[in-house]
Amino acid sequence: MEPKEINYIERKLGVPLPQELRDFLEFTSGIEFKLAKKSRAYTIISELGVDKIEVGFFPEFFTHGLPFAHDGAGNYWVMEITPSATDTVPVYYASHDPPTILYQSPSLSAFFEELFRLYTPPHSSLVRSVFDDDLFDVYRKNPGALSHTEAAASIDPAIREFAATLPEHFEIVDLRDVPIGMGFSFGRYGADTELKRHGEERIFAYAKPPRRGLMARLFGVR
Numbered sequence: 001m002e003p004k005e006i007n008y009i010e011r012k013l014g015v016p017l018p019q020e021l022r023d024f025l026e027f028t029s030g031i032e033f034k035l036a037k038k039s040r041a042y043t044i045i046s047e048l049g050v051d052k053i054e055v056g057f058f059p060e061f062f063t064h065g066l067p068f069a070h071d072g073a074g075n076y077w078v079m080e081i082t083p084s085a086t087d088t089v090p091v092y093y094a095s096h097d098p099p100t101i102l103y104q105s106p107s108l109s110a111f112f113e114e115l116f117r118l119y120t121p122p123h124s125s126l127v128r129s130v131f132d133d134d135l136f137d138v139y140r141k142n143p144g145a146l147s148h149t150e151a152a153a154s155i156d157p158a159i160r161e162f163a164a165t166l167p168e169h170f171e172i173v174d175l176r177d178v179p180i181g182m183g184f185s186f187g188r189y190g191a192d193t194e195l196k197r198h199g200e201e202r203i204f205a206y207a208k209p210p211r212r213g214l215m216a217r218l219f220g221v222r
Contacts, residue, residue, distance in 0.1 A: 001025045003026075009025070013064055018088055018089040019086065019088075020107060021081070057078060058078070060186070060196075061186060062092075063197075064081040064082060065079070066078060075093070077093055078092050088106065088108065089108055090105070090106055091104040091110075091111045098136065098139040098185065099186050100183055100185045103179075129181065134183075142188065144182065144184075146172045146173070146174070148168045148172070158203060162203050165198075166196065171205065173203070173204045173205070174202070185206075186206060189206075189207070193207070194206060194207040
């Protein structure tokens with residue numbers, strides 16, 4: 001990709017690009033991977049052309065989310081680019097069914113290293129384990145979720161500060177220092193699940209939407 005195209009992407013996102021992303025874009029704007037193993041075929045397509053950039057992807061979760069790869073089934077791998085991410089950028093797996101976000105890798109290079117492992121026997125890869133194994137486990141259990149009471153009493157000042165801004169029906173999930181495959185279900189209570197984030201910190205909260213009365217349900221009043 002030409003420097004002017006990379007600069008265009010940076011301007012469109014409104015945040016400086018980490019160095020490893022710049023290096024990647026100077027080399028290529030996308031890669032397609034296909035692997036057939038037994039009865040399961042994996043297709044992962046990475047696209048980062050200037051006409052492919054999607055600004056404002058899932059703003060409730062990502063401050064500056066840049067989807068860069070998909071599996072052809074409506075699920076995406078997303079880089080989260082923040083002003084503080086000058087060298088590397090973390091990658092998340094965003095699934096729509098089940099509606100869950102998972103931490104995939106600490107950097108773009110680590111993501112592609114795991115992707116290449118899909119082609120090397122025994123084809124063991126953290127990319128595959130995230131969407132094959134961790135996805136439904138996290139969706140069912142939501143591990144690590146804190147009640148509002150637990151968060152308010154946390155020894156971590158950032159979690160306490162976040163809890164102080166939230167109503168008591170919210171649960172809090174801290175994804176700042178977690179193993180690959182950890183995450184939470186952003187649609188745990190359906191499409192109207194309430195979602196919040198603590199600034200640029202990877203601390204999130206979700207809650208069941210308030211119950212509406214009969215008249216509100218009948219006439220569509222929120």
